[in-house]
Amino acid sequence: MRQILQTAELLCTRCPRGCLLRVKVVESRVAVEGNECPVGEKHAAEEVFNPRRIVSTTVRIVGARLPRLPVRTSEPVLKSRAIDIVAALKNMVVEAPVKAGQIILKNVAGTGVDIIAERDMERA
Amino acid sequence: MKDVAVVGGGPSGLAAAVRLAEKGFDVAVIEVMGELGGMLEQCIHDGFGTKVFGETLSGPEFAERFVKKAYSLGIQVFLNTYVKQVKAGGRVKEIVAVSPSGVQRLETRAIVYAIGCRERNGFEIRLGGTRPAGVYTAGMVQRLVNLYGVLPGRRILIMGGGDVGMIVARHLQLEGAESILIVFPEAGFAGLPRNVQQCVLDFGIPFKPRTVVKRVIGKERVEGVVLTRVDEKWNPIEGTEEFYACDTVILALGLVPYTGELKLGVRIDPATRGPEVNEFFETSVEGVFAVGNLVQVFDYVDDAVETACIAARGVEKYLNGGLKTSPVRLAPSGKVRMIVPQRVEWVDEENVVAFLRPAVEKSNARIELRSSGGKVLERFFRRYVRPSTLERIEVSRSVFSGQREVETDIADG
Numbered sequence: 001m002r003q004i005l006q007t008a009e010l011l012c013t014r015c016p017r018g019c020l021l022r023v024k025v026v027e028s029r030v031a032v033e034g035n036e037c038p039v040g041e042k043h044a045a046e047e048v049f050n051p052r053r054i055v056s057t058t059v060r061i062v063g064a065r066l067p068r069l070p071v072r073t074s075e076p077v078l079k080s081r082a083i084d085i086v087a088a089l090k091n092m093v094v095e096a097p098v099k100a101g102q103i104i105l106k107n108v109a110g111t112g113v114d115i116i117a118e119r120d121m122e123r124a
Numbered sequence: 125m126k127d128v129a130v131v132g133g134g135p136s137g138l139a140a141a142v143r144l145a146e147k148g149f150d151v152a153v154i155e156v157m158g159e160l161g162g163m164l165e166q167c168i169h170d171g172f173g174t175k176v177f178g179e180t181l182s183g184p185e186f187a188e189r190f191v192k193k194a195y196s197l198g199i200q201v202f203l204n205t206y207v208k209q210v211k212a213g214g215r216v217k218e219i220v221a222v223s224p225s226g227v228q229r230l231e232t233r234a235i236v237y238a239i240g241c242r243e244r245n246g247f248e249i250r251l252g253g254t255r256p257a258g259v260y261t262a263g264m265v266q267r268l269v270n271l272y273g274v275l276p277g278r279r280i281l282i283m284g285g286g287d288v289g290m291i292v293a294r295h296l297q298l299e300g301a302e303s304i305l306i307v308f309p310e311a312g313f314a315g316l317p318r319n320v321q322q323c324v325l326d327f328g329i330p331f332k333p334r335t336v337v338k339r340v341i342g343k344e345r346v347e348g349v350v351l352t353r354v355d356e357k358w359n360p361i362e363g364t365e366e367f368y369a370c371d372t373v374i375l376a377l378g379l380v381p382y383t384g385e386l387k388l389g390v391r392i393d394p395a396t397r398g399p400e401v402n403e404f405f406e407t408s409v410e411g412v413f414a415v416g417n418l419v420q421v422f423d424y425v426d427d428a429v430e431t432a433c434i435a436a437r438g439v440e441k442y443l444n445g446g447l448k449t450s451p452v453r454l455a456p457s458g459k460v461r462m463i464v465p466q467r468v469e470w471v472d473e474e475n476v477v478a479f480l481r482p483a484v485e486k487s488n489a490r491i492e493l494r495s496s497g498g499k500v501l502e503r504f505f506r507r508y509v510r511p512s513t514l515e516r517i518e519v520s521r522s523v524f525s526g527q528r529e530v531e532t533d534i535a536d537g
């Protein structure tokens with residue numbers, strides 16, 4: 001008998017229909033139920049083996065008009081790392097001026113991805 | 125005297141201003157806050173700009189593209205300036221605005237209103253109980269967290285399963301809230317599946333469908349709420365009341381066009397709750413246009429910005445003395461909850477872009493435009509429609525010729 005390694009329920013986000021996908025992982029393959037079209041199968045495989053998100057948060061900034069600078073990961077990261085990434089930025093302080101796209105922290109929480117500023121912040 | 129005054133410096137207002145300045149008109153933007161960018165400044169998550177720029181940006185990144193363009197085109201920007209009064213009856217329109225430097229008068233030939241929407245509040249749903257500290261609207265929480273780094277509380281109850289509520293839940297989860305519960309009267313989340321998955325399910329945030337807050341409890345500060353289950357008609361089910369301990373109640377009850385802030389008597393559509401507009405987003409007052417979330421609440425900022433770009437063409441026609449014919453009414457019916465624009469009246473060649481909200485959920489649907497005699501004039505096929513997703517259609521001009529009213533409906537495919 002083939003072994004079911006993992007089961008999951010997730011919503012397909014590829015179109016407004018939002019099918020509820022019931023996913024079974026069987027020997028490094030996914031078996032999907034509940035999808036109305038083939039896109040759901042591809043989506044389920046990606047979400048099970050490599051679910052990635054852009055993580056956004058803010059860091060403290062001094063010398064600017066506002067006390068917080070919005071930042072994000074430069075690329076999507078494994079979603080399970082979101083909490084660690086925000087924690088790694090908790091005590092970070094940057095100084096104005098900052099330019100949009102500027103790297104604020106390299107290789108955040110060992111993910112290999114950088115944290116970049118989402119906007120310009122001039123010195124006030 | 126200006127050619128155009130744009131009221132509201134969010135993405136829609138800026139898009140209109142930039143387009144008009146690029147056409148060579150003398151444009152001013154009047155913004156009540158200390159900064160341009162509108163609602164997007166606090167939307168630090170990604171997902172903006174997939175239609176306009178073909179990439180996914182955060183709110184501030186999306187806004188910044190328009191802000192930079194506006195300044196580089198030399199558009200005059202009035203910040204911290206509130207529009208108090210407008211006289212728009214004649215060819216020359218007058219705006220009276222208040223700012224820290226005093227009362228200002230501005231004469232202009234056309235006005236574009238782009239003041240967005242406001243959040244529904246606790247009074248509108250007759251939220252019961254006491255009035256302690258710790259009750260916030262979702263937009264206010266988003267502002268506190270993302271602009272000022274202030275957490276409104278630790279144990280959070282969110283009322284409302286729309287996109288804004290879900291996005292705020294994720295912000296709070298990441299920024300260190302101890303507990304979060306989302307409640308809503310519908311059977312499922314009203315927002316986009318993308319947000320259900322990425323904001324709620326990704327973090328295992330608990331939620332209760334068919335549940336509402338009966339009353340808020342607390343003297344100085346929120347101590348909790350009484351929750352009650354509701355039936356399909358949202359009537360409370362007796363005997364289902366339970367106490368839920370929390371220190372913060374967040375109202376994510378939806379957005380309404382900010383029409384109360386329009387200082388002139390334009391006609392309002394009860395279905396959209398925004399001003400009625402023609403195909404170039406001109407209101408019932410000639411030379412006064414309304415764009416973006418003021419006209420109706422858009423799911424995507426990209427669509428809001430498109431209305432601004434269409435309006436810019438309309439302003440150009442208006443200022444150059446373009447011609448109108450007798451208006452054709454564009455009306456919703458049966459399975460369509462609302463449609464924008466509400467009338468078509470300019471002499472023009474191009475297709476008419478319309479946005480409509482389905483009243484039903486349906487696969488293999490046909491959006492139909494019909495004459496008042498019931499003849500199908502044009503149809504659009506959709507794999508799937510649902511109320512939470514606004515549909516954009518491009519209607520051929522010829523559909524309107526010889527008609528007085530065109531009805532939209534959704535039929536089986």
Ligand SMILES: Cc1cc2nc3c(=O)[nH]c(=O)nc-3n(C[C@H](O)[C@H](O)[C@H](O)COP(=O)(O)OP(=O)(O)OC[C@H]3O[C@@H](n4cnc5c(N)ncnc54)[C@H](O)[C@@H]3O)c2cc1C
Nearest residue numbers: 132134135136155156162163171207239240416417424425
């Ligand atoms: C929590 C949240 C999450 C969102 N997430 C997404 C998303 O993921 N993707 C997406 O595409 N869209 C999203 N949106 C929608 C997006 O924010 C809007 O579509 C967009 O901001 C609409 O732009 P606007 O210019 O019409 O209005 P706004 O951005 O609201 O701008 C209106 C401007 O007018 C100003 N104003 C108001 N009254 C006056 C007055 N009397 N005088 C002068 N100025 C005035 C305001 O200060 C403001 O700057 C989200 C919205 C919210 C609230």
